[in-house]
Amino acid sequence: MTTSQTRRSERRRLVETAKIRTSSGVTYSCIIRDISDGGAKLRVPAGVELAGEIRLTSALTGPERVAQVMWQDHTSIGIAFAKLAAG
Template structure:
């Protein structure tokens, strides 16, 4: 009889607040005026995960602007991986 293997537990989620999946079109606007389109893949009270069409080099701080309503937030870059980035709200 084969032994049943249990999956390892998922690593603990370090977010303070739960995340909500989204597909909001947005753009990242650097202080220099340079901008990159992106999609906000998920968000929480503390930040968001952004998806870009291709890898981009982002500044440490920038403004994230939602296309649907023009709402903007000042954000701090927390992590990047391939064509994704995680940001924390600075305001």
């Protein structure tokens, strides 16, 4: 089964500027390359290493969206959004 077959929601391709804030408070600019209800692929500055929990902010995602870094290569990361609390 391919990755696209296992996704829970459809990814939308786009180019949207955003900010990433790490748990230590460091902020990086990034570009959202594709996004779904469950996560996103982000282009990040070359050489930046990210792991664990991050917070993503953009006009598309709103003030701060908590996410977990799932994978990383030289200039991209894949994130999974934290589930929103029912309310």
